[in-house]
Amino acid sequence: MLIFSFFKTLMNTEITVELKNEVSIRGTIKSIDQFLNIKLDNATVVDELKWPHMSSTHDMFIRGSVVRYVHIPPDKVDIGLLEDATRREAEKSKAGAA
Amino acid sequence: MSADPKKEESDDNAEPLDLVRLCIDEVVVVKLRGDRELKGRLYAYDSHCNLILGDAEETIYITNAEEEDGKVRTVKKQHETLFVRGDSVVLIAPVESIK
Numbered sequence: 001m002l003i004f005s006f007f008k009t010l011m012n013t014e015i016t017v018e019l020k021n022e023v024s025i026r027g028t029i030k031s032i033d034q035f036l037n038i039k040l041d042n043a044t045v046v047d048e049l050k051w052p053h054m055s056s057t058h059d060m061f062i063r064g065s066v067v068r069y070v071h072i073p074p075d076k077v078d079i080g081l082l083e084d085a086t087r088r089e090a091e092k093s094k095a096g097a098a
Numbered sequence: 099m100s101a102d103p104k105k106e107e108s109d110d111n112a113e114p115l116d117l118v119r120l121c122i123d124e125v126v127v128v129k130l131r132g133d134r135e136l137k138g139r140l141y142a143y144d145s146h147c148n149l150i151l152g153d154a155e156e157t158i159y160i161t162n163a164e165e166e167d168g169k170v171r172t173v174k175k176q177h178e179t180l181f182v183r184g185d186s187v188v189l190i191a192p193v194e195s196i197k
Contacts, residue, residue, distance in 0.1 A: 094113065
């Protein structure tokens with residue numbers, strides 16, 4: 001839930017999604033759901049020479065499970081807020097389990 | 099659970115992820131599937147081991163299958179802020195515990 005909320009704060013920013021099959025796709029994040037499926041607009045493949053068959057797609061839906069990394073612009077991240085939220089979430093899930 | 103507040107922090111009800119919680123804002127080493135390793139500052143995690151790391155250095159270990167001399171090539175990449183999906187994560191360790 002925490003990571004989902006975090007991605008919602010990144011709406012309309014430029015991100016690069018690195019997939020498990022080594023393809024990297026750069027685009028504007030337009031939507032995210034609880035499975036961390038991502039909808040990207042104006043998407044381009046980072047290494048077009050290596051993956052020419054992908055260059056014809058512009059808006060895309062990426063299934064969350066095929067994502068390895070998401071590269072996030074550092075200026076969009078409030079580190080203190082993120083760390084506090086993580087600690088709070090950890091406490092909460094522990095209390096819930098007990 | 100135990101009524102004794104001291105007991106709350108004792109080892110017998112500690113969860114594995116408590117170690118990760120103590121690593122928030124510390125430098126951690128994360129081993130990943132596909133012969134990859136990341137070293138960076140831990141900003142956030144969740145119960146799926148989804149992570150957000152800052153100033154992460156990625157090391158990819160590449161073994162050349164053709165020359166069976168056991169040589170491993172490494173490729174290093176630097177990332178500013180990185181989300182890592184939990185299903186690729188193998189282990190998370192605080193950096194001072196790796197010697």
